[in-house]
Amino acid sequence: MSEIVGPDVLTKTDQTGERRWVAIPHGINQDTCPVAALQGWLEVSGISEGAVFSGLDRHGNIISARIS
16 A cells, blocks of 8 residues: 555535545554554455445445445
């Protein structure tokens, strides 16, 4: 994984629906570092492609659609 993580970010002010890359730098403290947290999540979840965070249905089941 890169030194900088770049997730897709869509905002309500982005009327064109174009995605843009947003750099998320490493944190100073390993316990609160967003990059370390994402790396840990990817490792334990087994996600290697697609959406990093999936949604849940009303019964708490994981669905394949990415959250927005």
